Amino acid sequence: MIIHWFPLWEPHSVRKRGTTLAHILHATFTADRFHFWAESIDRWRLVSEAGVPRATSEPKDQVFPWHPYGARRSELVLQLGSAASTGRDDECALRLPRDLLGPFPSDRLAASVGGVDRSGEPWLARFRIATRSFSPAEGLRFLLAVTSGDLQFDEEPGHDLLFWAAAARLVADCVEAQRFVPSMRQGGEGQLVAVWRPWLQDDEAATRLTGLLTAMPPVTRGVDDSLGENAWPRLESALELMTDDLVRTMLRRDEYIDAIEDRDASDPHVQWLGGLLGGSRVLAVEGGDTVKIMRATRSWIARLDDFAAGESLRLRLDVSPPESEQGRWHLTLGLAATADVTLAVTAEDVWKATPEAVQMAGQSDPQDVLLTELARAARLWPTLDPLLEQATPSSLTLSTREAWGLLGEFRPLLEESGCIVAVPAWWGGKDNVLGLRLVIDSDEFDELNAPPRGMATAIRYRWQVAVGDQPLSLEALRRLRDQHTPLVQVDGRWIEVDQEQLVKAIDLLERHESNDATLLDAMRIASNEVEVETGLEILGIDATGWVASLLEGPPDEGVEALSQPELFSGELRPYQVIGLSWLGFLDKFGLGGCLADDMGLGKTVQLIALLQHERSKPNTVGPTLLVVPTSVVGNWQRELERFAPELTSHIQHGPDRPVGDAFCEVAKANDVTITTYALVTRDVDTLGDIPWHRVVLDEAQYIKNPPTKQAQAIRGLNAQRRIALTGTPVENRLSELWSIMEFCNPGFLGTAPDFRRRYARPIERHRDANAASALRSMVQPFVLRRLKTDRNVIDDLPECVETREFATLTPEQAALYKAVVDSMIGQVDRTEGIQRRGLILAMLARLKQICDHPALAESGDEVVVAAGASDQIQRLSERSGKSRRLITLLDEVLATGERALVFTQYRRMGKLLSAMVEHDLGCRSLFLHGGTPMKRRQTMIDEFQSPEGDAPVFVLSLTAGGLGLNLTAANHVFHFDRWWNPAVERQATDRAFRIGQTRTVHVHKFVCMGTLEERIDRMIEEKTQLAEQIIGSGDSWLTDMTTGQLHDLLLLRGTAMEVEA
């Protein structure tokens, strides 16, 4: 069994969850400042309804019109809050595509409002934009704040803002990595200007630069200023100004200019520093000195050029260790081919001009190249100097300390400069450095009789210093210390020894031979404290007894296998039984865990089975609190009823929910209490009064933001055991994992700042494999994640898995639904014959549309945003229970890199779905409907099927996309609304589930609870006589029902509505 908890760190595009939005926030870089501005959705709506003055050409007086739905500066300041304080009110001129109706809205705005059709031929025109502008450094901070979540507001970032945020990130990364240089420019008047500039000449930066330039949205180049419309000049200017301003602001704040006070003003260094450190960037240099200082600076910076740029050959240094510690290391010179560095000749070959050397050199003179490169390398690493005193240098012997210096310190410098340094294979490996191992002694698994205390369980622990897996005795360590050398041999293996760390490690072992502690304390020490104290990396944890079973992880051997509970109404698949056993194992010790199986693998049923399992024992089990998103409350209720009908449950929701003692009674009387995330914050006192046997979080990523009140309230609940369920334990940042683990096992991963320092920063910024491995080994015992692609899971899964996705109606939907039923039932009753049948069909269509989205019930094509109670504009997806659920599910699909088909009967719904996907998930979608031209249809199919395609969601109308298409790139099929005919739905499903499909296909059928959708779905599932009528006859059978039957079928039940908390 392969167990995953997360692959390493797979960032996805930043996804913003929320319920309301007011603006699309944009960023524009002009010649020297960042301008932030916004499209106001509200204003767009007003302008769209009222129309705008028509214009066919630009005004001749060069005064361009204001952007008609650009947010006012006062709105910007209000929305940006304190972040706006460093900026100033400003404006810029921007070219935008427009037609006779005015400027085209951005794609984000269009997606927010369900798509905007503009059929006119566009042209580019200038608009004045009211902005809040920032200096480059403040702009950088703001951009990073928006994309890192440091700044929370209702704006949606536009692609232009995300682009500039990526540029800002490049600058911050360059400065953090010290990849920037002081430089100078000569201005038009001949004066010299000092600048701090990112160093963008190496491969790493070039890769990012090319990626940035390729992705640069055209709008970023549409600025009407001196930088023109070419991509690179604008990006280069922004990168340089951000770097310069960032460094200079820090230098000014710390008054670095004082360093050159009273120094010789004619000293070129002082002159240059005068421009680099102070407020004025101009150097106090005149006349001929200008040329001299410029030339000298240029030749100095030119030293950073790749040694052998443009050369077919590169210098190669081969380092090899001696047989024994007493011997000297050997360094051999040679040349390697630039195109293939494994093709190499030794310096001896070069001097002898052997055929191999001549052949490899081609047009170059290998002897000249060798000497030139050797001289350059010697400037970086002076140990090479003696070679230059020889006539035909070819090799050198090194002391151990010199070799260590080369391997650790100078190798990266030489390699950056184009030199090839071949080092022994063991160098840099984890098995060749000293590290610490924590050894935990605990009782045997079977001997545990005491009540579980979870992380508070007492254990004994001690430290070992080890090289890889091999522990070293204290005596051996003292011997290493006494050798005073950075590289030593231990049992024939070379290891790197930091003497300072070694002394601290010896001190640690001498002070702590063996300690009593709780498991939590031991793990916390292992995760941080000792590493900080000694500087030695913690290589791992060894354990005996039950802790060993815990660390070995769930599966087959260490964990006692449970069997499916007798009362479970269904059949658990083998991997689900393993999941149940793992949950039971953690439960036995009172430990929290995170079940993070891929979407569709049945996390819900595993949890339900656990609830049944613990009730199969004679002991009384306390109640479980289930915290879930509002949209899946009904889903959980249905699943509990279906798989564990004997369990009693209470839904703690709605304005009439019990509180205080009344709630205590209800909670204790039921096995499960289901509530929502929003209510936990509000009812924290009521919920906090109950000593829960267990708290379970479904969609645990809801608490991913640690500082939020919601996350804090949930972590504060009084529970013996905690379980988190999520398909995406890490969606955007590793802090999300910390937050989930902090819920499951409080304190286990240390404090948030410690976690950031030790794991989040190295893994996210540097993809540090060692830190990722350490984190994985820490967390692995408490996280079970199986992917659908795991071999064992694949074997267990059928080829097609069908799931009902139950959704509630929003209050807006429910009101519309009820109004339609109330008004039309009466009309139906008063009519007969064809007129009655027509009326019923119209009513059914209207109700199904309302179940899909309230916007479908409205006339017009673009009125798809609505003001909520607080006058804020609701997100399109938030207006419908189904679309909210769809977005949540698609989010998980995309997070695992999979693709989905979404079928609907209604073209307008398809358009809305496509817009919602693009807006809420930030990814492209395709929409195929009956009006799609044949040529475009094939292009869309090819694009979706192509591995390089960037539209992972394909929305199709059932009639246009239900037949004949091959869409096997998808393994998720969503039926957003129902045709009631399984054959028709199966045909649609078969677009993905057909020859060529290699994965399990997950079919999600959406049903609105308490509405006609649920009742008809149930009839079909129960294969009633009525269902026989339904199948094959579309909706027509309904027209034969009596008014009473019809009323019963259509009546809105209490479960339908999402109750306002």
Add this chain to the structure above:
Amino acid sequence: MSRTDIGSKAPRPSRRRGGRIRLKIEELDLVAAVICDSWLQVIEAKVGERSMQEGLLAAKEGAVRSISVEAGIISGPVQADAESSLAVSITLPVLDESDWAKLIEAMSCEAIWAAKLLENEVPNGLEDLFRGCGSPLIPCESDVSALVEKGGRRDGWRVAALAWIVAERFYRDPLGILAVRGMACDTLVERLGHHRALRTQGEAVAHPPVLLDPTVATGPPLAECLDTWWRPHGHLPDVPLEKHVSHALLRRLGPSTLDGQFPLAGLLATIYDEAASEAVRILDAPLTGADSDPI
């Protein structure tokens, strides 16, 4: 010393030969050569035709003992009698910075000036260009003055003798006149190059250009992007930041080549460390500051 008088008596050649400069180039070659002809005309206007002829003979006989050419002044001892000599000097105004700036501006318009100067050739029309800028390459007679130590009315030939020797210098190195007017040819070429760089590139930079695929660097024409105006073309790069050894660039740069005394590298090392820490703080919490951010 007194100012020379025009029309002096013909000299008697010295009998001594040691420590003298003899004119070797033929008179006709000199008067036909560029620069030399203008120079000799000005001196002739100053000392008269007769003194020029006497000076020519004296120069050929080695009356000029030595010669010093500096910006604005040419001087040298010229024979007085068999045992002694008189100090003679010819002064002409040096062009100031504004004059040279005008000239450089004019010369940088056409590559031919710098190209010829680089080849150590006198470009055709050089004197016209100077004249056109209001600063004749060879100043007019009134701007030139000559002095002879203890000289009298008949010392014009001494000035002429020195002038002939100077003409011979100009024959061999006609661009030497530039140094006399205040700017050596090398400096002029350098300043022309610099000025040309400004004219052609707008401004000069000390760092090397970033080499990019021209198509990528330019981007598609905006007029062709109206359908994709707001969208990125593909995914924004998400490349992890590689770890680099501390001060990698600074150490690769090595000691500064700026010939300064202030310890630049040490201060830069501190700045690099502080800036890196600042960047970490900003990345952790761009607005609120890392300390107040719990994760």
